[in-house]
Amino acid sequence: MGSMLFLILGAQILTGVMLTMNYTADEQLAVVSVDYIMRDANYGWIIRSLHMGGASMFFALIYMHIARGVYFGAYLKNTHVWYSGLTLYLLSMGVGFLGYVLPWGVMSYWGLTVITNMMTVIPGGARALDWFQGGFVISTVTLKRVFVLHFLLPFVILGLSLAHVLLLHVNGSSNPLGLDETNFSVPFHPYYSIKDLAGFALLLAGLVGMTFTFASLTADPLQWQPINKMKTPAVIKPEWYFLYAYAILRSIPHKAGGVFTMFAAIAGIAVFPMISSNENFQSMKACPPARLMFVIWVANFMFLTVIGAQEPTGGWVLAGQFGTILHLSALVMIPMIKADWEFYLFMTAQLDEEESVVNDVKRFLGPRLLSN
Amino acid sequence: RDDMRRETPILKEALKRISRQDLEARNFRIARATVLYNAKIELPREQWTELDEDKLYLTPHVEAIKKELKERKDFEKSK
Numbered sequence: 001m002g003s004m005l006f007l008i009l010g011a012q013i014l015t016g017v018m019l020t021m022n023y024t025a026d027e028q029l030a031v032v033s034v035d036y037i038m039r040d041a042n043y044g045w046i047i048r049s050l051h052m053g054g055a056s057m058f059f060a061l062i063y064m065h066i067a068r069g070v071y072f073g074a075y076l077k078n079t080h081v082w083y084s085g086l087t088l089y090l091l092s093m094g095v096g097f098l099g100y101v102l103p104w105g106v107m108s109y110w111g112l113t114v115i116t117n118m119m120t121v122i123p124g125g126a127r128a129l130d131w132f133q134g135g136f137v138i139s140t141v142t143l144k145r146v147f148v149l150h151f152l153l154p155f156v157i158l159g160l161s162l163a164h165v166l167l168l169h170v171n172g173s174s175n176p177l178g179l180d181e182t183n184f185s186v187p188f189h190p191y192y193s194i195k196d197l198a199g200f201a202l203l204l205a206g207l208v209g210m211t212f213t214f215a216s217l218t219a220d221p222l223q224w225q226p227i228n229k230m231k232t233p234a235v236i237k238p239e240w241y242f243l244y245a246y247a248i249l250r251s252i253p254h255k256a257g258g259v260f261t262m263f264a265a266i267a268g269i270a271v272f273p274m275i276s277s278n279e280n281f282q283s284m285k286a287c288p289p290a291r292l293m294f295v296i297w298v299a300n301f302m303f304l305t306v307i308g309a310q311e312p313t314g315g316w317v318l319a320g321q322f323g324t325i326l327h328l329s330a331l332v333m334i335p336m337i338k339a340d341w342e343f344y345l346f347m348t349a350q351l352d353e354e355e356s357v358v359n360d361v362k363r364f365l366g367p368r369l370l371s372n
Numbered sequence: 373r374d375d376m377r378r379e380t381p382i383l384k385e386a387l388k389r390i391s392r393q394d395l396e397a398r399n400f401r402i403a404r405a406t407v408l409y410n411a412k413i414e415l416p417r418e419q420w421t422e423l424d425e426d427k428l429y430l431t432p433h434v435e436a437i438k439k440e441l442k443e444r445k446d447f448e449k450s451k
Contacts, residue, residue, distance in 0.1 A: 073378070076378060178376065179375065179378075279378070280377050346373065346431065
């Protein structure tokens with residue numbers, strides 16, 4: 001899955017550079033330039049659709065990659081890989097958000113307004129916001145710097161990805177059973193080269209299929225409407241890969257509380273190595289109760305994604321709050337359940353040993369005690 | 373249970389202290405588990421190790437090593 005992520009990153013950088021050749025970061029010209037790419041530039045519609053679909057694929061793969069890491073306890077093998085991966089995820093979220101702003105549709109502008117205003121919850125945040133915007137309001141200046149950041153950060157992600165892989169090779173890859181298999185490793189070629197090629201084929205089939213059939217599958221219809229800065233849309237929502245965080249943000253009635261809870265939920269996987277350092281078993285293969293909790297966590301993640309797309313009214317608010325509590329508590333409960341299960345397994349062994357010692361003592365001393 | 377322990381420096385040290393017989397049996401079980409897992413085959417029921425039959429061959433060594441490390445650490449602190 002890591003190799004598939006590398007492939008998608010490469011594809012995004014390549015298509016992104018090609019889009020840059022025709023895009024103009026200006027309030028008046030951004031929509032015109034995107035329209036030019038879609039209608040007039042040679043195969044521009046393919047490049048743009050690949051870039052849009054590629055972003056969705058990238059995040060889908062990231063979430064599967066993280067879930068695989070949690071399930072097989074990869075955070076226990078090498079914590080540096082885990083934390084570099086978390087940094088990569090946060091940077092990718094930034095890049096994805098910045099990229100969504102560039103077409104300058106209704107959702108682009110209002111999404112930028114919502115997310116950048118989160119800065120105001122920290123002390124000095126209002127000044128920081130003006131500094132980021134390049135003024136007191138969002139304007140062409142803001143769009144230009146968003147474009148520059150969206151262009152530069154993927155190369156930072158590329159460099160950090162290489163570091164991520166180098167750190168991985170310090171200890172080597174883990175395995176699904178979480179066993180000590182240093183004596184049983186297989187060569188990368190042909191086992192994993194062919195497996196990775198199969199993954200690439202599947203990924204490219206999905207990406208190309210999406211590009212040529214349902215290119216706008218994940219797009220919001222409001223993106224095709226011109227911006228009206230005087231009229232806030234009834235529903236502001238980000239792309240699907242941010243919806244779970246958006247649901248958590250909206251579930252807390254307090255602004256700062258919502259922002260901090262959202263960041264805690266996003267970066268919460270950082271706690272896994274901290275609270276799991278004494279675990280004996282790496283993979284959830286050895287712990288059925290933790291597997292159940294994991295499935296609930298993943299299902300809740302999907303549930304939060306659905307909630308994030310709804311209007312925050314009625315039962316959806318309560319559902320969002322419930323989902324938030326479940327998401328945050330699962331981050332702590334999964335390692336705790338694993339630790340409890342191990343303790344139970346090894347305690348049973350100790351009890352068995354103690355019982356067998358007691359039985360031995362009874363057998364040896366019994367007749368003497370009875371006779372005395 | 374001791375077969376499932378993850379690789380740590382303490383485990384590596386414990387593996388140096390167990391008998392050759394135990395080490396070879398462990399390696400066989402791990403290799404078998406890996407091959408069967410990849411082929412998605414389960415062991416026949418009669419070959420399963422029951423909880424009361426499971427002898428902890430590594431845990432005593434792991435506990436002893438932890439104790440030794442603690443003693444060394446306390447000694448270094450008291451210097």
